[in-house]
Amino acid sequence: MYDPTRLAALVAVSEAGSITRAAERLGYTVPALSQQLAKLEREAGTALLVRHHRGARLTGAGELLVGHARRVLDEMERARHELARFAGLSGGRLRVGTFQTAGIHLLPPVLTAFRRAHPEVELTVTDHEPPSGVAAVAAGEIDLALTHTYEPADPVPLPSAVSAEPVLVEELVLVTQPGHTLTSGTSRLPPAELAGQPLISMAPDHPPRHAVERALARAGATPSVVVGTPGYVLVCALVSAGLGVAVVPEMVARTASTPVGMRLLDPGDLRRTISVVYRAEESNAAADSFRALLRGAFERSASTN
Missing domain, CATH: 3.40.190.10 (Periplasmic binding protein-like II)
Structure with a gap:
């Protein structure tokens, strides 16, 4: 049985003409949407898209599946609407x-x-x-x-x-300026390796992170820049500029708008x-x-x- 979310992704690509524009329309990252489409192709057992320099187009199999997908999604939307009315969600x-x-x-x-x-x-x-x-x-x-x-x-x-x-639940990971020696390895990094490193800190104005900051201090990380707001965009920008290293949620590191190096910490017990x-x-x-x-x-x- 095909996943409706993946069917909706294929329909969005067919309408937008590219995976990038479809991802923007659906609110996904491009890699996440590409993975959903790859899974759908594995379910279908055949190629559904042909990627080219201007975007993507459907194969014959993709055109066939999109026609069915639109009907399935239309029926699901009709069912949701009727159930919403049944459950009292027709307003409010x-x-x-x-x-x-x-x-x-x-x-x-x-x-x-x-x-x-x-x-x-x-x-x-x-x-x-x-x-x-x-x-x-x-x-x-x-x-x-x-x-x-x-x-x-x-x-x-x-x-x-x-x-x-x-x-x-996600781990907190180390982020550094690209090319930094601390993020050049692939194994987990012991926190003791942060001793003496300049740390971009979000203490003392971010209460949820107080205990995390104390753990980093015990490992020897030295606050270099204190960011007075809990803005991870700013933290990653300062890290990217070489003003220090930081420990941030993995989602933040993977979606940073500025280039950063990333490495998992050992034993992975810092979490959000x-x-x-x-x-x-x-x-x-x-x-x-x-x-x-x-x-x-x-x-x-x-x-x-």
Whole structure:
């Protein structure tokens, strides 16, 4: 059975004329979309696309499958719409909070899927740098929020009305200027190798990272530049310019807008967990549907990284 997500990817490429434009339309990275298309070709047992310097075109088999895919996706969208009406999602609103990394790299495909399934629900997306999203959910200002915690970390209890559902766990990795000796190897790097290295630090203004910063200090990393905001884009830019090294979530390293070297750390116990927080005691069909879509999207992201 063909995965509907991969069928939608093939349809998007056929309409956009290139994998790059299709990825932009769907909110995926180009490598992630290419992997989905490769899996679909393996399922089909034949080439579906021919790539050329101006983009990509469908093979005869691809044209055949796209015709069926459009009918399948149309039927699925009709079913979602009818089920939304049945579940009381023919109107209303959903207020979503997110932080920057998830908002840029993970949330767009979920928003697209939710809009397709529930076109009459009003969507609002606001920026909430963790842990502020948790407080906003507890106060009823938003319906759910993407947030994160770090390991190691000082325990921070959730408000009694709020529940958290982990959706993605990723390691923290070392990033350096391209060509740096610390990221030239392929094996995991012991943190002790960071002794004496100038560190781009996000302490003291990023509470979730306090314990991580202390662990790096125990390993001997010396704060060189202190970034007063939790902006990983800026951190990676400073690293790329050679002002120091940093330890960031793997997703941040792989999607950095400036060139950086990357290396896994040993034993990989520095982590970030991305969760969705919501008010568990309230019945909210729109929030429940959105959380289900989130689970599927984050599972796909984890499988393609």
